[in-house]
Amino acid sequence: MGLSRMTKCALLVHSSEKDSLLERLQDEAMIHVSDLKESSLAKKYPDLLSSEEAKPRELEEVISGLSSTIGYLETYVEKKGVLEGLLGSKIALDQDEFKRLGREDPVSILTECQQLEAEEKNLRSREANLHTQLELLSPWENLDVPLEELRPTERVTLIPGVIPNSVLRSKVDEIAKEHVHIELIHETPQGIYCIAVYLKEIKEKAQSLLKEIEFESVDLGKFRGKPEDILSAMKEKLHQIEQQRERLRSRSSLIATELKRVYVLYDYRLTLLNQKYVESSSLSTKETLYLEGWIRSTDQQRLEEIAGEFNTASVMRVEPEPGESPPIELRNSRPVRPFEMITELYGMPKSKELDPTPLLAPFFAIFFGLCLTDAGYGVVLAILSFILMRKLRGGKKLLQLLFLSSLATVVMGAMVGGWFGDAFERLPIGFLRSLRSSFLVFDPMKTPLTFFGLTVGLGVVQIVFGFFAALYDNLRKRQFIAAFFDELVWIVLILSAVSLLLGALKVLPSAAFGWALRAFGTSALFILLFSERQGSLVSRLGFGAYNLYSVIFILGDVLSYLRLMALGMVTGGIAMAVNIIAGIVGGVPVVGVVLAALILIGGHLFNLAINALGAFVHTLRLQYVEFFPKFFSGGGRKFVPFSRETTYTLIGS
Amino acid sequence: MDSFGLALALAGSAAAAFLAGIGSAIGIGISGRAASGVLSEDPEKYGQLFVLVVLPGTQGFYGFLGAFLVMLRLNFFAGESIALTVAQGWQVFAACMPVALAGLLSAIHQGKVCAAGIGMTAKRPEMAFKAGVVYAVMVETYAVLGLLVTLFLLFFGIQL
Numbered sequence: 001m002g003l004s005r006m007t008k009c010a011l012l013v014h015s016s017e018k019d020s021l022l023e024r025l026q027d028e029a030m031i032h033v034s035d036l037k038e039s040s041l042a043k044k045y046p047d048l049l050s051s052e053e054a055k056p057r058e059l060e061e062v063i064s065g066l067s068s069t070i071g072y073l074e075t076y077v078e079k080k081g082v083l084e085g086l087l088g089s090k091i092a093l094d095q096d097e098f099k100r101l102g103r104e105d106p107v108s109i110l111t112e113c114q115q116l117e118a119e120e121k122n123l124r125s126r127e128a129n130l131h132t133q134l135e136l137l138s139p140w141e142n143l144d145v146p147l148e149e150l151r152p153t154e155r156v157t158l159i160p161g162v163i164p165n166s167v168l169r170s171k172v173d174e175i176a177k178e179h180v181h182i183e184l185i186h187e188t189p190q191g192i193y194c195i196a197v198y199l200k201e202i203k204e205k206a207q208s209l210l211k212e213i214e215f216e217s218v219d220l221g222k223f224r225g226k227p228e229d230i231l232s233a234m235k236e237k238l239h240q241i242e243q244q245r246e247r248l249r250s251r252s253s254l255i256a257t258e259l260k261r262v263y264v265l266y267d268y269r270l271t272l273l274n275q276k277y278v279e280s281s282s283l284s285t286k287e288t289l290y291l292e293g294w295i296r297s298t299d300q301q302r303l304e305e306i307a308g309e310f311n312t313a314s315v316m317r318v319e320p321e322p323g324e325s326p327p328i329e330l331r332n333s334r335p336v337r338p339f340e341m342i343t344e345l346y347g348m349p350k351s352k353e354l355d356p357t358p359l360l361a362p363f364f365a366i367f368f369g370l371c372l373t374d375a376g377y378g379v380v381l382a383i384l385s386f387i388l389m390r391k392l393r394g395g396k397k398l399l400q401l402l403f404l405s406s407l408a409t410v411v412m413g414a415m416v417g418g419w420f421g422d423a424f425e426r427l428p429i430g431f432l433r434s435l436r437s438s439f440l441v442f443d444p445m446k447t448p449l450t451f452f453g454l455t456v457g458l459g460v461v462q463i464v465f466g467f468f469a470a471l472y473d474n475l476r477k478r479q480f481i482a483a484f485f486d487e488l489v490w491i492v493l494i495l496s497a498v499s500l501l502l503g504a505l506k507v508l509p510s511a512a513f514g515w516a517l518r519a520f521g522t523s524a525l526f527i528l529l530f531s532e533r534q535g536s537l538v539s540r541l542g543f544g545a546y547n548l549y550s551v552i553f554i555l556g557d558v559l560s561y562l563r564l565m566a567l568g569m570v571t572g573g574i575a576m577a578v579n580i581i582a583g584i585v586g587g588v589p590v591v592g593v594v595l596a597a598l599i600l601i602g603g604h605l606f607n608l609a610i611n612a613l614g615a616f617v618h619t620l621r622l623q624y625v626e627f628f629p630k631f632f633s634g635g636g637r638k639f640v641p642f643s644r645e646t647t648y649t650l651i652g653s
Numbered sequence: 654m655d656s657f658g659l660a661l662a663l664a665g666s667a668a669a670a671f672l673a674g675i676g677s678a679i680g681i682g683i684s685g686r687a688a689s690g691v692l693s694e695d696p697e698k699y700g701q702l703f704v705l706v707v708l709p710g711t712q713g714f715y716g717f718l719g720a721f722l723v724m725l726r727l728n729f730f731a732g733e734s735i736a737l738t739v740a741q742g743w744q745v746f747a748a749c750m751p752v753a754l755a756g757l758l759s760a761i762h763q764g765k766v767c768a769a770g771i772g773m774t775a776k777r778p779e780m781a782f783k784a785g786v787v788y789a790v791m792v793e794t795y796a797v798l799g800l801l802v803t804l805f806l807l808f809f810g811i812q813l
Binding site: 345346347448560562563565566567569570573574576577580584610613614617618620621624625 | 704707708710711714715717718721722725730782783786787789790791793794797798800801804805808
């Protein structure tokens with residue numbers, strides 16, 4: 001348990017070997033490289049910092065090109081299934097293959113894809129253009145005149161246009177009497193397409209009349225020939241475009257079968273880029289590269305061996321910068337390791353702090369189990385997470401966490417007799433009933449107060465445990481006074497308050513009551529007098545009184561654990577509702593059994609899903625809000641060794 | 654059998670289900686819209702945002718559970734309901750109110766907190782759980798307490 005010990009090292013290498021050394025270090029994933037831009041060395045010798053021009057622009061461009069190529073090609077491969085999408089299936093390959101495939105030149109596939117993409121874009125814009133023209137012209141299909149003949153003649157003006165449907169026919173007839181003729185061509189829901197004809201000499205009057213019937217002219221000037229012919233030519237063109245696109249599509253899908261290769265090309269270049277970034281955060285002269293970083297103390301010898309493989313590389317230990325603290329890696333035994341996720345979500349401990357992971361692990365599993373309190377659900381969740389764990393490569397911490405928590409759920413569920421709600425009580429199978437009753441400790445629906453007591457009791461246990469953790473931490477740091485006044489006194493206060501309560505409930509004998517009262521009074525007095533140990537007497541007393549008052553917050557913390565009970569009863573209650581509804585539906589003749597089965601499966605899965613989510617987030621909250629503040633503040637930096645960070649591939653050694 | 658007493662109990666049970674349900678619907682309405690906005694820019698965040706979107710949904714279930722427990726307590730499913738006096742009807746009605754009203758209001762406010770958390774996740778994904786979810790759960794606490802009081806009132810408060 002605890003944090004890995006870290007050592008700071010520096011590496012110096014001749015520039016002829018720097019690339020291969022960086023690659024080797026990346027493969028080993030052992031060193032957390034420090035950014036030397038702000039270091040005291042860089043301040044002393046600013047020339048050693050890498051210049052702006054040294055940035056790997058070209059590589060970055062290739063990577064962004066590959067990324068858009070991947071985006072383009074991915075539209076031509078079959079969509080991943082939902083499950084696969086969730087699991088994020090990465091391509092597995094070994095290191096040598098990765099490097100061999102990755103080193104291939106991406107230029108040919110890049111240019112081909114860019115060409116295809118451009119062609120497709122071109123086709124798409126031509127298609128869109130044709131569609132607009134088609135839309136413009138199709139109402140005129142009935143017009144049996146070449147459009148160029150619709151031009152004004154010496155004396156007559158001809159204007160194609162459209163009038164709204166709402167205009168009355170009588171109005172059109174009326175203006176015909178004023179010598180403005182409207183030739184109707186085609187009626188559509190969007191309006192009436194027509195041609196307005198009038199003598200040029202009455203132009204002004206005609207225009208105002210046309211305005212009256214809301215005539216809107218349509219510009220057909222760019223078309224030549226009969227509308228019908230133009231339209232069929234356009235349709236032919238559209239058809240050709242569709243064929244061309246089909247050809248493009250098949251070419252693209254052919255390339256898309258090589259998508260895996262592109263993924264590797266992309267990921268390999270990402271690893272190269274990472275090497276360049278390490279280089280730019282280090283110091284260099286014309287001939288040498290100097291980098292600093294943290295390694296696990298146990299890796300020191302390994303690093304020296306690696307440097308020994310190179311002719312010009314050397315390793316030395318260096319002192320941390322003033323005020324620099326080492327990056328943090330949590331190191332726990334196997335069953336506790338999945339719970340590191342909870343700590344990491346909150347933030348890494350500082351280098352001198354306790355690792356809270358082993359302390360929260362049992363509580364997390366038990367609380368999660370209490371929120372679900374259904375042995376059947378626990379079994380289902382355990383099986384599901386186990387299967388997914390088997391199928392998934394890569395990060396499994398969450399699934400392992402769920403697996404362990406679901407085992408706790410089985411125990412907690414059996415304790416309160418929850419097996420898919422009350423299913424085992426309803427089914428007429430004697431074995432299941434005896435199974436249930438042989439594990440049953442109490443039934444929360446019958447004796448909810450036992451559940452109440454259990455959750456509040458667990459709350460007291462975890463909070464006191466938190467104080468003990470802080471006590472241990474202070475003892476470790478030899479801060480005995482703080483350990484006594486800030487933790488021990490509080491522990492006595494809480495425990496004596498609990499004893500007083502139990503005494504009042506006649507659980508404890510009355511003799512204990514007196515002792516508890518004395519312990520409570522003494523510890524309260526200590527808090528009043530010594531919890532604040534600096535400043536004037538008055539301010540010390542003032543702060544002391546406030547600290548004593550803050551006992552009320554601890555009471556609030558304890559009551560917060562009641563959520564375990566409420567959530568546990570929600571799971572059981574909804575499961576019971578599902579069973580009852582299924583029972584009622586099951587009475588329907590013929591289809592009843594099928595419907596009941598569907599309701600049972602769907603209902604229980606749904607209940608499991610929402611309550612597992614609730615169990616997770618509420619348990620998380622209990623750790624972060626009620627437990628951590630007693631002993632843990634966090635704020636450390638995570639140990640992130642320089643390694644291959646890939647997006648699409650997973651590389652085995 | 655006094656039918657007014659039963660009517661009151663049913664009204665309470667119904668109110669627990671529909672008020673908390675309305676709250677959850679509004680709450681998810683708020684968080685869902687916020688998430689759709691973020692997803693339009695960054696579909697990769699779907700999984701991360703999912704939790705924040707569905708969190709305000711729990712109140713509806715708390716209300717449902719409250720309603721269901723009333724039915725169970727009144728022996729609905731066994732065929733013959735327990736006869737209630739008017740006073741008992743009021744008792745059941747009152748017992749339903751904590752989960753109904755705490756559920757209604759906390760779900761709406763949780764939806765707002767979730768929406769803010771979703772907005773934050775767009776910019777600071779690492780804060781999604783540590784702040785976004787934890788803050789939302791803080792709001793939910795009071796719906797949980799409401800449910801707890803409803804449970805206790807139903808089990809111990811009512812003299813049937």
